[in-house]
Amino acid sequence: MSIITNNIIPGNHGRVFGTNAKEDVDLETIETKLLEIDGIKEVAINKNIFPREFTVYSTKIIDIREVETKVKSAGFHAIPKENLDI
Template sequence: MSLITNNIIPGNHGRVFGTNAKEDSDLKSIEKSILEINGVKEVAINNHVFPREITVYSTKIININEIETKVKSIGFHVIPKENLDV
């Protein structure tokens, strides 16, 4: 695995995750939970696709496992959907 595969890299690219949450209130709970992680600057939710997508933007390198663990603690799952195009 590489730096890009295992982490969210700072910048305008963000990292897209799929989630099993369906309700708007659940997605907002996930957003709030992720925003508590040090270095996360924004969380964008895409309600127009299935499964729902969450894009996480950061100001520092954040390990994907940290995002997955934080969301799992509130009863949902997120899985990285794609890698950055380098």
């Protein structure tokens, strides 16, 4: 695996994750939990598609396992959807 595959890379691209959370309150809980991680500057939630997706933007390299663990602590799953195209 590579640094790009296993991490969220800082910048304007972010990393997209799918989730099994459906309700707005659950998605807000995920956003709040993720913003607790040092280096995450923004979480953008896409409520217009199913399954729901969120994009995580960071100011430093963050391991995707850290995101998955944090979302799991809220009772949901986070699955990386795509790799960053550089």
